[in-house]
Amino acid sequence: MRSRLTVTLAALLTVALAGCTQGGKPADSAKSGGGTVELTMLTFETPNLPASLWDSAIARVEQKVPGVKIKKLVTPNVDRTTYAKQLASSGQLPDIMIAVNPQGFAEGGQLAEFTQDDLKDFADPTSGAIKGKIYQLPTNAQPQSLLYYNKDDFAKAKITAPPKTWAEFLADCGKLKAAGITPIAVGGGGQDTFASMYTWVGTVGTDVYLSDPDFSKQITDGSKTFDDPAFVKATDKVAQLAKLGYLDKQGTSRSYADHEKAFRAGSAAMYPMGSWFATSADNDKPKFGVGVFAWPSDDGKAVVPNLTGGGLSVSAKAENVDLAKKFALEWTKDKETSDAFTKADGTFNTIKGYQPPADMGPLFKETLAIYNQAVKDQTVTPALSIEQGDNGLPADMTVPVQQIAVEVLNGKSDAKAAVTKLNKEYASLK
Template identity: 50%
Template sequence: MTRYSMVLRGAALASALLITGCTAGSGGGSASSGDKVTLTFLTFETPNLDAKYWDAAIARASAKVPGVKIKKLVSPSADRTGYAKQLDSTGQFPDVMIGLNPAGFAESGKLAPWTDKELATYENPHANTYGGKVYQLPYAAQTTLVYYNKKDFAAAGIATPPRTYAELLDASAKLKKKGINPFVVGGGGKDSWADMFPLICTVATDVYKKTPDWLSQRGKGKVKFTDEAFVTAAQKVADLAGKGYVDRAGLSRSYADTEQAFRDGKGAMYPMGSWFSASADAKKPSFDTGVFAWPTDQGAPALPGVLGGGMTVSSKASDVPLAKKWAKAFMEDQKNLDAGVKADGLIIDIKGYTAPDNMGPVYKDTVKAYREAQKGEGIVNSFSQETGDGSLPPGMADKAAAGMQKLLSGRMTAKEFGAYMDEQWDKATR
């Protein structure tokens, strides 16, 4: 489950929109249907979260909230935020949305804030605030880890996962010497967001670990992307590619093809979001998959995490209280939560929730790594995935991904990448 992607052409809006029982031109906003209020619900589909998954979840929530009829809107890509912007520009802003990045929408009053009473069931109710208000239900955490091929590690004589960055480089060298590609990284076409994971990890270890509010400081002009800390993080990624530890020929792969490349044994390590754990358990590769956190220089934990991802409600919905009630019913339903855990490897952050006992080993190892980092105060922000105050300006995540393609391919140096990011920041905040 991701929040990135390409900007879609407005001309494709009507033809690309899928709505249960209707088309985009049928109104888009809330309307009454007999004794029911019709609400549009914007979601997305992935190989993990397909139409069957969403339809079942919608039905469960609707059964708990009489008087609501849901029209499902499906984003043509994983970028439901970009799609919501397009719908908003044509007067079709959805009533309820899941996984939306609230930035911009919250500040302009387009979203209804959640009250403390409505957030009482959440472990971290005030995660991702905008001006002190919460606009997205903080129901689940996701993190970025390194998934690795245990067979490849054994073949290269690597007994245990690396615990320091020096050990990561040593492991990469041993793998390459054995003729094994160390890292699988992709991000071609509309899936440029997928190339960000190595940088997400190095910014976590080299920037956010030392300065947790670094991006807020960037907003105040106290730091820049051309400063040593960020350039060092970018340089680590550039060096991995420059040493041949990242297969540059694979950078053009789509997200799905990149995952398949790892499954097919075309690389030993796969830096990726924790949602991969569900895929690895549901359809086990021909090898055992291990998990470790991208290591810092000294070995202290610095795991990039995102908490949120839940429902947002339009402030202009025809019945905001009913829309909120349905959104909470969807988000807090036990079967819906279990389905999200099984399909997308979610780490649920709702009080009293326990994951199903039959979850697979990769998911369990993923959760273990996350919880261990939590205990050691090792969870930091996830660069380009931040939400709430102190996040990237809207649109900059896509710019960062485009720059990463050049950094990884050797067409841009780390210093040039830092300058590029400062330039994009200035353009986005004028």
């Protein structure tokens, strides 16, 4: 898994999609009589990725693929996978989907497989494989659980440098609290429970996945359970942060957008988040200086949990799989589209030869440098609850894990109770 994650990075985001020639209608049938085939495309919107960005990219690529008209669908929240499952249950699985976990869909024969020829332009064409086959393009790497911090708050608390070890991190949290500053922002309100995960993703990355990158696979094959000592230790670290009063507990009632707004307004000194915040802060600078550092570990290794994937999948029963594939490839190759998403959402493109825009902001460059160093040091790990392919937890575990994370952050659950619930949730899925 570690070698799978260490993709060569000169670059950042491209959201790409592709399909294969199985299933659907043949390409020629769509254009008989000069007609146009309409393909549905499931997207999602965030403060970084507004409707206008999607619309302009879709329109641009449509011009390059004669015979295709895209009907954009938008998830009601950022949980694309759950929404796609709801659509699939009523026979409405979109023709094209972005950043939807392929697990379950692939095994059920609902997704088109990508061929080796389709994947020839990817730095790591085997990333996210399910039983040796690729159903979602491994288009970008997106570091998780980086710690973005308010430099003014650190100065007020007389913290002269970001912590590297867990002991230093706890000491700095104590200094911030003593100075009247909430140390760590957390989120997870409403339907945005994903924002609850970043402290837990960080501790599991350092205490579990760094030494045992196949942990989730071992959960799946039954050789381990969530009450494994290393996992309990990682979970207890989060519970201790809550017990010590180092978390902004009000944050667990905030939506993702409000969570970011609160940090920008000074709700806490540190904001555990993904690399997309770097471009958000570069594009709309907060009133204070923002720095970034990797999640601290017991021995000081800079660990970076990461998602490699997030590209597009194509329904095996798409209105026209061949044309969906053509649209996908053009989307992938279109530099203007790639650059627009890189600037907006701070992901690291894994398409061979792609170079990010030269005018990317300073926080983005700092974030990229941290990731590149972790690649060099082999301290890139999977990210809890969004692991990919055969090395990932079942997609149906994602929401329960997030909900349990909220309980830990709120101090309503300790490590023992949390892992007990996880084991029960997993057993119920089996």
